[in-house]
Amino acid sequence: MAWRGALAEFLIRKLEHFTSLSNDDKHALDQASRQRTRRIRSRDDIVxxxxxxxxxxxxxxxxxxxxxxxxxxxxxxxxxxxxxxxxDQNVSVLREMDHSIGTVTAVTLAEIPTETMRQLTSxxxxxxxxxxxxxLVAAAIQREWTVNIGQRTAFERLGHLLCELYVxxxxxxxxxxxxxxxxxxxAEIADTIGLSVVHVNRTLQELRSVGLISLxxxxxxxxxxxxxxxxxxxxPNYLHLGREGRHLDSNEA
Structure with a gap:
């Protein structure tokens, strides 16, 4: 069964880098994603x-x-x-949100009830x-971002972020x-890697000047x-891509 066009298509693609999913798994995930969707304009808060x-x-x-x-x-x-x-798939255990989630572009999201998530995992x-x-990968990305701000130069911080997003x-x-x-x-890049907007602009120019990127x-x-x-x-090892799901036929799972 082809899953292109399914609401959960991109999540399914990502999860299959970690392990092979059966068609039943994919169907359940896609159905859970269809219970309620909403569209949020750019630069607005989700929560x-x-x-x-x-x-x-x-x-x-x-x-x-x-x-x-x-x-x-x-x-x-x-x-x-x-x-x-x-x-934050386990966010329901919190009494209140300890951070905000906002849109960068207009976003379409699926709201999956906590009980539905429990049924999916059980x-x-x-x-x-x-x-x-x-x-685990989300936590690994957070660790890498800490290293980025704490140890890398401006050139390394920005280049590392661009590599991660691309991959x-x-x-x-x-x-x-x-x-x-x-x-x-x-300004958003500056808020991400702990630099001023002027420094981000200068670093982008440096990446361009050595022929590594263009925007x-x-x-x-x-x-x-x-x-x-x-x-x-x-x-890219912290992203843990290319595990068994890339080499197994999901129809055999």
Whole structure:
């Protein structure tokens, strides 16, 4: 059965990098994603810090981000949520949200009730395993971002972020050759990697000048991915792609 066009298509693609899913697993996940969907405009909040968590949000289309805001208005973006990403699948255990989730572009999301998530994980062993991997990868990305801000140079920070976003998009089929969408403003990049907007602009120019990337509107092209990875010490192992799901026939699962 082809799953292109399914609401949960990008999540299914991502999870199958971790383990092979049966058609029954995919059908259950897709049906769960159809219970309620909503569209949110760009630069708007999906959920605010302090809110009571209500189920699990799955990004179907568009980009979102997790962020924290200090009392004086300074903001730190702590994660990007791309198509196929779940916004904290275990968030229902919290009494209140400890961070906000906002959109970068217009976003379509599926709201999956907590009880539905419990049924998915209890009734589908492979799916439960894959969702566990998804949570572990989200934590691994967070660790890598800590290293990015704490140890890498400005050139390495920005190049590393671009490599990660490209590889994550490529994993779910959202790149065209060496090009992908990059709808981030320089201010958003600054809020992500802990630099000023001026410093981000200067670093982008440096990446362009050595022929590693080009930016045209909302499109990023990485001309020499391996060279960029070496230059910024990017090792994609923390994304844990290419596990058994890439080598097994899902119809045999």
């Amino acid at each position: 605010h810090e302090g809110d009571l968590p209500q189920g699990v949000n799955l990004i179907l289309d568009g980009w979102a981000c997790r962020y924290k805001t200090l009392e004086d208005g300074r903001r730190q973006i702590i994660a990007y949520l791309l198509p196929g990403d779940l916004c 009734g589908h062993a492979r799916l439960s395993q894959a969702l566990c991997w998804e949570s 994550r998009l490529r994993a779910v089929g959202l790149t065209q050759g060496n090009t992908c969408e990059l709808p981030l403003t320089q 045209r509107g909302r499109e990023l092209t990485i001309h020499r991915l391996e060279a960029l990875q070496r230059a910024v010490q990017f090792n």
